[in-house]
Amino acid sequence: xxxxxxxxxxxxxxxxxxxxxxxxxxxxxxxxxxxxxxxxVGDLIDRGDQSRQVVATVRAMVAAGSxxxxxxxxxxxxIGFHTPDPxxxxxxxxxxxxxxxxxxxxxxxxxxxxxxxxxxxxWFQGLPFWLALDGVRVVHAAWSPExxxxxxxxxxxxxxxxxxxxxxxxxxxxxxxAALSEVLKGVEWALPDGVSFRDKDGNHRTEARVxxxxxxxxxxxxxxxxxxxxxxxxxxDEAIPAHYPVLQYPAEAPPVFxxxxxxxxxxxxxxxxxxxxxxxxxxxGQLVAYRWAGEQRLQRAHFVAVAG
Numbered sequence: 668x669x670x671x672x673x674x675x676x677x678x679x680x681x682x683x684x685x686x687x688x689x690x691x692x693x694x695x696x697x698x699x700x701x702x703x704x705x706x707x708v709g710d711l712i713d714r715g716d717q718s719r720q721v722v723a724t725v726r727a728m729v730a731a732g733s734x735x736x737x738x739x740x741x742x743x744x745x746i747g748f749h750t751p752d753p754x755x756x757x758x759x760x761x762x763x764x765x766x767x768x769x770x771x772x773x774x775x776x777x778x779x780x781x782x783x784x785x786x787x788x789x790w791f792q793g794l795p796f797w798l799a800l801d802g803v804r805v806v807h808a809a810w811s812p813e814x815x816x817x818x819x820x821x822x823x824x825x826x827x828x829x830x831x832x833x834x835x836x837x838x839x840x841x842x843x844x845a846a847l848s849e850v851l852k853g854v855e856w857a858l859p860d861g862v863s864f865r866d867k868d869g870n871h872r873t874e875a876r877v878x879x880x881x882x883x884x885x886x887x888x889x890x891x892x893x894x895x896x897x898x899x900x901x902x903x904d905e906a907i908p909a910h911y912p913v914l915q916y917p918a919e920a921p922p923v924f925x926x927x928x929x930x931x932x933x934x935x936x937x938x939x940x941x942x943x944x945x946x947x948x949x950x951x952g953q954l955v956a957y958r959w960a961g962e963q964r965l966q967r968a969h970f971v972a973v974a975g
Contacts, residue, residue: 668702668703668704668958668959668960668961669703669704669705669706669735669800669803669959670689670700670703670704670705670706670956670957670958670959670971671706671708671803671805671924671942671944671956671957671959672685672705672706672707672708672944672954672955672956673708673926673943673944673945673946673948673954673955673956674708674709674710674711674739674926674927674944674945674948674949674954675707675710675711675715675721675725675948675954676710676711676712676713676714676715676718676741676948676949677711677712677713677714677715677716677717677718677721677772677773677776677949678714678715678717678721678948678949678954678975679715679717679720679721679724680717681948681954681973681974681975682721682724682954683698683724684954684973685954685956685971685972685973686698686705688971688973689703689705689956689958689971690703691705691733696727697727697728697730697731697733698724698727698728698733698734699728699731699733700733703958704732704733704734704735705728705733705734705735705956706734706735706736706737706798706800706805706924707725707734707735707736707737708737708739708805708806708807708924708925708926708944708945709736709737709738709739709740709741709742709794709807709851709926710739710740710741710742710807710926710927710945711725711736711739711741711742712741712742712745712773712776713741713745713769713770713772713773713949714772714949714950715772715948715949716772716775716776717776718772718773718776718777719773719776719777719780719783719784719787720776722787722790726787726790735798735800735805736794737794737795737796737797737798737805737806737807738791738794738795738796738807738851739807739851739926739927740807740808740851740852740927741769742791742794743791743847743851744760744766744769744770745770745773745788745791746759746760746788746791746792746830747759747760747830747837748760748762748766748770749784749785749788750788750830750831752834753831753834754834759830759834759837760837765870768868769868792827792828792829792830793827795824796815796818796824796847796850796851797810797815797850799921802921802922802961803921803922803923803924803959804920804921804922804923804924805923805924805925806850806923806924806925807850807851807925807926807927808849808850808851808852808853808925808926808927808928809849809850809853809854809879809914809925810880810916810923810925811846811849811850811854811879811914813846814845814846814847814849814850815846815850817842817843817845817846818843818846818847818850821833821843821846823836823843851927852927853876853877853879853927853928854876854877854879854912854914855874855875855876855877856874856875856877856892856907856911857873857874858872858873858874858875858892858902859888859902859903859905862898862901862902862903863901864894864895864897864898864901865895865897866894866895867895867929867947867950872894875892875893875894875898876892876893876894876927876928877891877892877893878890878891878893878937879914879915879916880914880915880916880923880937880938880941881915881916881937881938881941882907882913882914882915883913883915884909884913885906885907886906886907887904887905887906887907888902888903888904888905888906888907889902889904891907893928916938916940916941918938918939918940920940921940921963922940922941922942922959922962922963922965923940923941923942924942924943924944924957924959925942925943925944925945926943926944926945927943927945928943928945929945929946929947929950929952930943930945930946930947931946931947931952932946934946934953934955934957934967934970934972935967935970936965936967939963939964939965940963940964940965941965942957942965942970944956944957946972947975948975949975950975951975952975953972953973953974953975954972954973954975955970955971955972956970956971956972957969957970957971958970958971
């Protein structure tokens with residue numbers, strides 16, 4: 668069975684406390700459990716000050732077979748940040764002030780370890796974009812069959828050098844880039860005219876993530892847009908536009924676990940078979956896991972958390 672683990676974001680101490688709480692112990696330098704495997708939903712890096720050590724911990728677990736790990740948007744962004752654009756002129760992820768700030772804690776963590784940084788970025792390139800394990804699904808932000816079909820059809824995963832072979836993966840105006848953005852960054856919709864907010868990093872936003880697992884035609888903005896209280900307070904009580912695409916996650920589908928939506932409070936499922944494991948560990952929240960035991964209906968008692 669699996670222990671699904673949310674965003675670590677460079678918080679090594681919290682990760683080790685969570686692994687101990689879940690019953691993992693170090694053996695020959697690797698965290699192991701006699702009966703279970705950990706599954707990381709991505710975003711190992713950035714924000715916290717021990718990204719390098721977190722990656723080393725998770726890499727060792729994956730290599731030993733005691734864990735799986737999928738790609739998060741922060742690993743994806745790191746690949747682009749460190750990969751020159753083969754078409755010339757800069758990097759696949761522009762090194763803007765905003766992008767540099769987001770990655771600064773990781774760069775500091777790897778100061779004096781340039782070779783290790785290059786090796787870890789290469790390891791990121793081999794991480795799966797999602798996993799369908801025995802009875803459970805794992806994705807970083809949104810389980811979107813349509814977007815996943817675009818990614819599969821592109822052949823992007825058939826080459827280890829995919830960042831340079833498919834530079835359009837980093838361009839959200841391209842079909843592949845848009846599909847990967849949906850899988851790794853969630854479903855985002857343009858907000859009504861005049862509505863904006865600042866995200867947890869202080870960036871000004873005119874688009875908001877939406878609750879893709881439960882959106883239905885005719886739903887109203889306050890019920891579907893996810894963000895800080897300032898966004899909720901600014902939303903008009905009106906129906907979402909009819910032309911906005913609607914995703915839903917069927918109740919009979921295997922349980923799906925994801926992150927990216929930075930929740931707060933007491934961990935619990937979002938639907939009977941849907942759970943977000945991002946509880947803002949690097950922003951004063953918690954590092955959260957779910958101890959899955961084969962159940963179709965998720966249980967609150969199976970969430971395990973430690974303070975950040």
